[in-house]
Amino acid sequence: MQQKQVLLLTKPIKEKAIKELYYKELPSIATICIADLGCSSAELNNLSVVSELIHSIEKARRDLGNGRQQDYQVYLNDLPSNDFNTIFGSLSSFEINLKQEMGDDFGHCFVNGVPGSFYGRLFPNKHLHFVHSSYSLMWLSQVPKGIQDNKGNIYIARTTPPNVLKAYYDQFEKDFSTFLRCRSEEVITGGMMVLTILGRKSDEQYTKESCYEWELFANALNDMVFEEEKLNTFNIPQYTPSATELGLIIEKEGSFTLDQTHVSEVNWEANENQKNKSVNHYDFVKCMRSVIEPLLISHFGDTVIEELFDKYMDIVRVSMAQEKNVFINVTISLTRKE
Numbered sequence: 001m002q003q004k005q006v007l008l009l010t011k012p013i014k015e016k017a018i019k020e021l022y023y024k025e026l027p028s029i030a031t032i033c034i035a036d037l038g039c040s041s042a043e044l045n046n047l048s049v050v051s052e053l054i055h056s057i058e059k060a061r062r063d064l065g066n067g068r069q070q071d072y073q074v075y076l077n078d079l080p081s082n083d084f085n086t087i088f089g090s091l092s093s094f095e096i097n098l099k100q101e102m103g104d105d106f107g108h109c110f111v112n113g114v115p116g117s118f119y120g121r122l123f124p125n126k127h128l129h130f131v132h133s134s135y136s137l138m139w140l141s142q143v144p145k146g147i148q149d150n151k152g153n154i155y156i157a158r159t160t161p162p163n164v165l166k167a168y169y170d171q172f173e174k175d176f177s178t179f180l181r182c183r184s185e186e187v188i189t190g191g192m193m194v195l196t197i198l199g200r201k202s203d204e205q206y207t208k209e210s211c212y213e214w215e216l217f218a219n220a221l222n223d224m225v226f227e228e229e230k231l232n233t234f235n236i237p238q239y240t241p242s243a244t245e246l247g248l249i250i251e252k253e254g255s256f257t258l259d260q261t262h263v264s265e266v267n268w269e270a271n272e273n274q275k276n277k278s279v280n281h282y283d284f285v286k287c288m289r290s291v292i293e294p295l296l297i298s299h300f301g302d303t304v305i306e307e308l309f310d311k312y313m314d315i316v317r318v319s320m321a322q323e324k325n326v327f328i329n330v331t332i333s334l335t336r337k338e
C-alpha cells in the first residue's frame with residue numbers, strides 16, 4: 001500500500017512537529033488531544049500513526065524529565081460510511097501493546113471514533129493539540145460545478161480546457177479554506193497540524209505525475225459500452241495541489257503559520273524490488289478500487305465493476321512495463337496563530 005510507505009516517509013516531519021509542540025505547549029497538560037482526520041479502516045494505518053505520535057510525545061516527556069503520567073484522548077475521524085467497527089475491534093490489542101511498549105509510567109489512551117466530514121466542525125472550540133491527516137485532503141467535498149467541457153476525461157487531463165482547470169482549483173480553494181477555518185476553531189493557540197496531501201511538484205495543473213492514474217482509468221471506462229452522456233457526467237471529486245497553491249490558501253485564510261513543507265514521491269508499486277510484479281499491480285489497482293468503487297457504483301451501477309477493474313488492471317500492467325509511475329506527496333506542518 002502506498003499510504004503505508006507515505007506514513008513512513010513523513011515520520012520525521014511528524015516527530016519534529018509533535019516534539020516541538022510538546023516542549024513549547026504541553027508539559028503541564030493533563031490530557032493531550034490528538035485527531036487523525038480521514039483515518040479510513042483499511043490496513044489500520046490509523047492506529048500505527050497514533051502509536052507513532054504517542055511514542056514521540058512519551059520520548060519528549062522523558063527527555064524533559066517529566067515524571068507525571070500523561071493521558072491521551074485520540075479521535076479517529078472519517079466519513080460516516082467508514083467501517084469504524086473494524087477499528088474498534090482492534091482497539092483492545094492496540095491499548096495492550098501501547099502499555100507494554102511504553103512501560104509502567106504510561107498513563108491512559110482513550111480512543112474515539114468521530115464520523116463526519118472534515119469540511120465541517122467536528123470538535124468543540126480550542127480542544128485539539130495536534131491534528132494529523134494523510135492522503136485524504138485531496139478529496140473534494142463535491143465534483144466542481146461547470147466542468148461539462150471536460151469531455152472524455154474524468155479528472156484533469158492533457159486535453160482539459162482552462163475553465164475546467166479553474167473550476168477544479170476554485171473548488172479545492174473553497175474546501176481547503178473551509179477545512180482550515182473549522183480547524184482554527186478547534187485547535188488551541190500554538191497547536192499543530194501535519195497534513196500530507198496527494199499533490200504535484202509543478203505549478204502546471206496538468207502533470208503526468210498528478211493525473212496519470214485517472215487518465216488510464218478513463219481509458220478503461222472508454223473501453224466499456226456506456227452511453228456517451230453517462231460517461232461524460234462521471235468525474236472524480238479530487239484535486240492534487242502544489243506546495244505553492246497550499247501556501248497561498250493558508251496565507252489567505254490566515255489562521256495558521258506554515259512552518260515546513262516537504263515534497264516527496266512514492267512509486268505506484270508498493271514494493272519496487274518485489275519479484276512478482278503482477279502482485280504489485282494488483283495492490284495498486286486494489287488501492288484505487290477501494291477509493292473509487294462507491295462513486296462508480298452510484299453512477300454506473302454495480303454490474304460493471306469487475307469488468308471495469310479487469311480492464312484497468314490490463315492497462316496498468318502495460319503502462320508499468322513501459323514506464324515508472326509515481327505519486328507526489330506534499331506534506332505541510334502548520335501552527336495555529338494567536
Ligand SMILES: C[S@@+](CC[C@H](N)C(=O)[O-])C[C@H]1O[C@@H](n2cnc3c(N)ncnc32)[C@H](O)[C@@H]1O
Binds near residue numbers: 004038118135
Ligand atoms: C486514501 S484514504 C487514506 C486513509 C489513511 N489516512 C491512510 O493514510 O492510510 C482517504 C480517506 O479519506 C476519507 N475522506 C474523504 N473525504 C473526507 C471528508 N470530507 N471527511 C472525512 N474523511 C474523508 C475517505 O473516506 C478515506 O477513508
